[in-house]
Each structure stands twice: as C-alpha cells, then as structure tokens.
Amino acid sequence: MSTDEPAVERPIATVDLSIFALFPEGLRILLVRRGNTPFEGEWALPGGWLHANEDSDLEAAARRVLKDKTGIETSYLEQLRAFGDPDRDPRGWSISVAYMALIDANAATLRRGAATLDVAWQPIVDRAVDHVLAFDHAAIVGAALERLRTKVGYSTLPAHLLPDAFTLGELQAVYERILGRTLDKSAFRKRIAFADFLEPVAGAMRRASNRPAQLYRLKSPGATVLFDRTL
Amino acid sequence: MSTDEPAVERPIATVDLSIFALFPEGLRILLVRRGNTPFEGEWALPGGWLHANEDSDLEAAARRVLKDKTGIETSYLEQLRAFGDPDRDPRGWSISVAYMALIDANAATLRRGAATLDVAWQPIVDRAVDHVLAFDHAAIVGAALERLRTKVGYSTLPAHLLPDAFTLGELQAVYERILGRTLDKSAFRKRIAFADFLEPVAGAMRRASNRPAQLYRLKSPGATVLFDRTL
DNA sequence: GTAATAGTGTCTATCAGACACTATTCA
DNA sequence: TGAATAGTGTCTGATAGACACTATTAC
Numbered sequence: 001m002s003t004d005e006p007a008v009e010r011p012i013a014t015v016d017l018s019i020f021a022l023f024p025e026g027l028r029i030l031l032v033r034r035g036n037t038p039f040e041g042e043w044a045l046p047g048g049w050l051h052a053n054e055d056s057d058l059e060a061a062a063r064r065v066l067k068d069k070t071g072i073e074t075s076y077l078e079q080l081r082a083f084g085d086p087d088r089d090p091r092g093w094s095i096s097v098a099y100m101a102l103i104d105a106n107a108a109t110l111r112r113g114a115a116t117l118d119v120a121w122q123p124i125v126d127r128a129v130d131h132v133l134a135f136d137h138a139a140i141v142g143a144a145l146e147r148l149r150t151k152v153g154y155s156t157l158p159a160h161l162l163p164d165a166f167t168l169g170e171l172q173a174v175y176e177r178i179l180g181r182t183l184d185k186s187a188f189r190k191r192i193a194f195a196d197f198l199e200p201v202a203g204a205m206r207r208a209s210n211r212p213a214q215l216y217r218l219k220s221p222g223a224t225v226l227f228d229r230t231l
Numbered sequence: 232m233s234t235d236e237p238a239v240e241r242p243i244a245t246v247d248l249s250i251f252a253l254f255p256e257g258l259r260i261l262l263v264r265r266g267n268t269p270f271e272g273e274w275a276l277p278g279g280w281l282h283a284n285e286d287s288d289l290e291a292a293a294r295r296v297l298k299d300k301t302g303i304e305t306s307y308l309e310q311l312r313a314f315g316d317p318d319r320d321p322r323g324w325s326i327s328v329a330y331m332a333l334i335d336a337n338a339a340t341l342r343r344g345a346a347t348l349d350v351a352w353q354p355i356v357d358r359a360v361d362h363v364l365a366f367d368h369a370a371i372v373g374a375a376l377e378r379l380r381t382k383v384g385y386s387t388l389p390a391h392l393l394p395d396a397f398t399l400g401e402l403q404a405v406y407e408r409i410l411g412r413t414l415d416k417s418a419f420r421k422r423i424a425f426a427d428f429l430e431p432v433a434g435a436m437r438r439a440s441n442r443p444a445q446l447y448r449l450k451s452p453g454a455t456v457l458f459d460r461t462l
Numbered sequence: 463g464t465a466a467t468a469g470t471g472t473c474t475a476t477c478a479g480a481c482a483c484t485a486t487t488c489a
Numbered sequence: 490t491g492a493a494t495a496g497t498g499t500c501t502g503a504t505a506g507a508c509a510c511t512a513t514t515a516c
Contacts, residue, residue, distance in 0.1 A: 010241040011281060013315075013326055050242060050315070052324045057316035082313040082328045084244075084281070085288035093283045095244055095326065097313045169467070186470075187506050210467040211513035228461050229505085400495070417497075418479050441494040442486035460478085 011084065012094035015061045016047030016137065018080070018144035019070065021105035022161045022174060026123060029141060030069060030110070031131070033118035038090050039134030041117065045141070047096070062099040069119060070108040074221065076160035077101045080143055088136040096135070100144045102160040152178045156197050156225040159218055167206045167213035168192065175231065183231065197225040242315065243325035246292045247278030247368065249311070249375035250301065252336035253392045253405060257354060260372065261300060261341070262362070264349035269321045270365030272348065276372070278327070293330040300350060301339040305452065307391035308332045311374055319367040327366070331375045333391040383409045387428050387456040390449055398437045398444035399423065406462065414462060428456040 019030040031043045046069045048061075055061040059077065067073050077099055084095035105121070112119045122129050127145050128138065151157050158174040159166070172188050192198065198216040205212035250261040262274045277300045279292075286292040290308065298304050308330055315326035336352070343350045353360050358376050359369065382388050389405040390397070403419050423429065429447040436443035 011244045011283075013242045013244060050324060052242075052317065055317075058313060058326070079312045081310045082289060082326075084328065086283065086286075093281060095289070095313075095328070097315065097326070167468085169469095184506055184508085185468090186508085187504095189469075190505080207514080208467075209515040210465075211469080213468055230459050398495085415479055415481085416495090417481085418477095420496080421478080438487080439494075440488040441492075442488095442496080444495055 012089055012091060014047050014049055014094070014096050015058060015065060015099065016045040016096045016140060017062055017065055017069075017099045017101055018045060018141055019066065019101045019103060020124075020144075020148065020161070021103050021108065021121065022177065023105055023121065023123075027178065028105075028121040028123050029129060029144075030108075031120060031122045031129065031133075032069070032113070032116040033120075034134060035115045035117045042134040043122070043129075043131045044134035045098075045137045046119070058097050059099075062097075062101075066101055068113060069111055070103060071111065072103050072108055075101050075103045076157065076224070078147075080140070080147055083136060083140060085136075096140065098140045098143065100147060102148075102157065104161065104163050106163065149178060153230045154227045156195065156218075159198075164221075165201050165204060165215040165217050167215060169213060170206075171216075179231070188231070191227065191231065195225050195227055197223075243320055243322060245278050245280055245325070245327050246289060246296060246330065247276040247327045247371060248293055248296055248300075248330045248332055249276060249372055250297065250332045250334060251355075251375075251379065251392070252334050252339065252352065253408065254336055254352065254354075258409065259336075259352040259354050260360060260375075261339075262351060262353045262360065262364075263300070263344070263347040264351075265365055266346045266348045273365040274353070274360075274362045275365035276329075276368045277350070289328050290330075293328075293332075297332055299344060300342055301334060302342065303334055303339055306332050306334045307388065307455070309378075311371070311378055314367060314371060316367075327371065329371045329374065331378060333379075333388065335392065335394050337394065380409060384461045385458045387426060387449075390429075395452075396432050396435060396446040396448050398446060400444060401437075402447075410462070419462070422458065422462065426456050426458055428454075 021028055030046060032046050034040055034042055034044050046065055048065055050061050055064060059079070062077060063073070066075060066077065080098040080100050082095055082097045086093045088094055110119050122131060124145065129141055133141065152175060158178060159171060161174055162170060168189060172183055172185065176182055197219055199219050201215040201217055204215040206215055252259055261277060263277050265271055265273055265275050277296055279296055281292050286295060290310070293308060294304070297306060297308065311329040311331050313326055313328045317324045319325055341350050353362060355376065360372055364372065383406060389409060390402060392405055393401060399420060403414055403416065407413055428450055430450050432446040432448055435446040437446055
C-alpha cells in the first residue's frame with residue numbers, strides 16, 4: 001500500500017447481501033425495489049453505504065443490513081468477495097463488498113425500509129433471478145449461487161436454511177433440493193454422523209402419521225464444518 | 232444498496248497483494264518498506280490506491296501492482312476478500328481488497344518503485360512473517376497463508392510456483408513443502424493423472440546423474456483445477 | 463391390517479496409501 | 490559397478506453408494 005493518494009475522488013463503497021431462504025416452492029432470494037436514483041424502481045440486492053460511526057467493520061455493516069431487512073441477528077453470514085469497476089454504478093468508480101446469508105424463511109419478518117418501494121422473496125429459476133437487477137447485482141447473485149451450490153457439496157452449510165431443530169430427513173431434503181439430485185439415505189447419514197456437528201435434542205421428536213423422527217440441532221451454530229470429501 | 236449517501240467521507244480504498252514464491256529455503260512473500268506516512272519505514276504488502284482512469288476493475292488494479300513490483304504479467308491471481316474497519320488505517324475508515332498471487336521466483340525482477348524504501352522477499356516462518364507489518368497486513372498475510380495451505384490440498388494451485396515446465400517429482404516436492412508432510416509417489420501420480428491438467432512437453436527431459444524425467448506443462452495456465460478429494 | 467417415514471445392516475466396487483519393484487541415466 | 494531418481498505394479502484396508510431390511514407411528 002503506497003501513500004500517493006490521487007487527487008481523484010475516492011470510490012463509492014457499499015455492502016450488498018444475497019440473502020437466501022428455502023420455501024416450499026424452492027430457493028428464494030431477498031430483493032428490494034429501489035426508491036431512489038440510480039435505478040429507481042428496479043429490483044436490487046439489499047445493501048447500503050457504510051455507516052462510519054456505527055459499523056465496527058465490514059461484517060458489522062452486513063449484519064446491520066440483514067437485521068434491518070429481516071429482523072434476524074443470528075444467521076450464517078459469509079463474505080463472497082468485492083466487486084469493483086468504474087461502470088457498475090453510474091455515479092463513478094464503486095466497490096461493493098458482497099455477502100451471502102442463509103436464513104430460515106419462517107424466522108424472517110420483512111421490513112421495507114425508508115428508501116425502498118418494496119421488499120420480497122424472489123424465486124431462483126435456472127440459477128438466476130427472473131428480474132432485471134440494478135447495478136451488476138445479477139453478476140453478484142450468480143457468484144453467490146455458485147458459492148452456495150459448490151459449498152453445499154462439502155459443508156454443513158444447508159443446516160442454516162432450517163429452523164434451530166430439524167430431522168435428518170429434513171436436512172437430507174435440503175441438500176437434495178440445492179444439489180438438484182437425490183442422495184442415498186444410508187450414505188448421507190454415515191457422512192453426517194462422521195462429520196459430528198449435530199446433537200440430538202433430548203426427547204424432541206417430529207411426529208406425523210408414521211414413525212416419529214429424532215430432532216437435531218447444530219452443536220456450534222457459529223461454526224461451519226467442512227467435509228474432506230464431496231457428498 | 233440504498234442511496235441515502237451519508238454526509239461523511241467515503242472510505243479509503245486500496246488493493247493489497249500477498250505475492251508468494253518458493254525459494255530453496257522455503258516459502259517467501261514479497262514485502263515493501265514504506266517511504267511515506269502512515270507507517271513510514273515499516274514493512275507492508277505491496278499495494279496502492281485505485282487508479283480511476285487506468286484500472287478497468289479491481290483485478291486490473293491488482294495486476295498493475297503485480298507488474299509494477301515484479302515485472303510479471305501472467306500469473307495466478309485470486310481475490311482473497313475485502314478487509315475494512317475504521318481503525319486499520321489512521322486516516323479513517325478504509326477498505327483493502329486483498330489478492331493472493333503465486334509466481335515462479337526466478338521469473339520475477341523486483342522493482343522498488345518511487346514511494347518505497349525497499350522491496351524484498353521475506354521468509355514465512357511458523358505461518359507468519361518475521362516482521363511487524365503496517366496496517367492490518369499481518370492479518371491479511373495470515374488469511375492468505377490459510378487460503379494457500381487449504382487450497383493446495385485440493386487443487387492444482389502449487390503448479391504456479393514452478394517454471395512453465397517441470398517434472399512430476401518437482402511438483403510433488405512443492406506440494407510436500409507447502410503441506411508440510413510427505414506424499415506417496417504412487418498415490419500422488421495417480422491423483423495428478425486423474426485430474427488431467429498436465430501435458431508432457433514432447434521430447435523435453437530434465438537430465439541429471441540419474442534417469443531423466445519427463446517435463447510437463449499446464450494444459451490451461453489460466454484455469455485452476457479442483458480435485459474432488461483432498462490429497 | 464395399510465401407508466408412510468425413520469433408522470440400520472450388508473454387500474461390493476472403488477480407490478488411496480503402503481510398499482516393493484523395475485528402468486535409466488551419470489560417474 | 491553403484492548411486493540416484495523416474496516411473497510402475499500389486500496388495501489391502503477403508504468406504505461411498507446400492508439396496509434391502511426392520512422399526513414405529515397414525516389411521
């Protein structure tokens with residue numbers, strides 16, 4: 001890092017979030033409709049400027065946005081990467097630090113916010129959103145989906161799309177829906193048992209018109225366990 | 232992304248590089264000694280401000296820094312992530328977009344540059360640099376080493392630390408030095424053959440006082456192949 | 463009983479790692 | 490010849506996936 005600060009303006013810097021949740025119809029992403037220029041009226045990722053006096057770092061800014069839009073404070077949140085070039089924002093050279101969050105759809109209470117016309121869960125169809133998005137947000141969503149699909153294959157990440165307690169059958173269904181293929185029940189359970197990241201909730205069972213299923217929760221909700229082989 | 236631009240100043244934004252190369256004594260990282268405030272006289276990662284009229288995006292800025300310091304244009308370059316908080320730079324809220332580069336030590340010609348007092352390959356000892364570094368660059372180096380060591384286990388990444396043509400024995404030695412353990416020759420070669428990312432250089436052999444070894448090169452120097460299992 | 467899902471056991475093809483063996487050069 | 494590294498073949502323990510089986514509930 002040199003100190004030859006150029007006379008030109010510093011770049012615009014924002015934090016933008018790809019917040020995913022699983023619905024009965026499939027995977028959805030939280031989008032907002034912009035109430036201000038540029039791209040007024042268009043759909044975009046929730047995000048915003050850094051608040052210099054409020055945000056202690058980039059992740060804190062992302063958590064602030066997540067809480068503002070969904071009310072959720074504890075959730076899986078991971079930085080994807082930074083996107084930056086002179087053209088993605090018509091106001092000039094800009095940097096977006098992109099984050100991905102996974103939440104339980106039932107735990108979120110959407111909040112529109114002052115600067116947005118609308119906020120909604122939009123379906124993911126064919127690995128993309130079926131809307132034109134503001135800025136380069138379509139590319140950011142593409143990178144987030146790529147990361148999600150890749151990481152699902154070798155991590156405990158999908159558990160964050162479920163409520164705190166869930167059955168192994170429900171967890172397997174989440175993996176299958178995101179991977180887009182069926183998994184063998186026996187092999188899946190061996191893998192989960194080996195990874196050793198779940199603990200049974202004592203006495204808690206999911207009851208239906210069949211044999212009841214044991215409920216499990218994450219041993220360490222904050223830690224994501226990586227498998228050493230793909231599923 | 233909302234448009235409620237605060238009255239406060241936009242953050243400082245820089246690109247900083249962790250450039251690694253393998254020397255006979257071990258892994259080293261390229262550092263510069265700063266010639267300007269803040270942290271004048273201290274060692275830091277090579278990096279700098281975005282050049283609004285010159286850089287077409289963040290990676291172009293990183294490639295510009297890489298070329299300025301080493302003369303190298305083609306190299307493995309990967310964004311780590313962005314680091315940002317109000318305290319890492321005494322001048323105020325700042326963002327560093329961190330990149331990791333791997334180069335062949337013999338291909339680099341170090342260039343000091345106007346704003347730096349010195350530029351040198353510093354050894355990596357115990358997963359860190361044996362110097363106090365400016366800003367939060369020690370944390371960035373730690374993240375780069377973490378990414379390097381993790382990714383080596385399941386990718387073709389170490390090949391970029393070698394010259395264009397190399398033997399399988401040399402490639403195995405690079406994996407072993409970065410992983411810090413020996414690998415079985417037979418298993419290693421089976422893995423490399425399965426990954427199918429090398430091609431023999433016709434007729435080119437490494438000669439010594441033993442059986443000559445076939446030289447190989449990357450089929451696609453730009454693409455990094457990921458294994459589906461760890462080494 | 464049936465329907466439905468939970469949960470477990472067994473078999474097998476595959477493969478990573480261990481290890482030994484052959485091959486080819488220089489000195 | 491010996492030294493050194495290149496390159497290959499064989500065996501074995503571990504295991505992912507296929508598949509069948511048992512278990513337990515509601516109705």
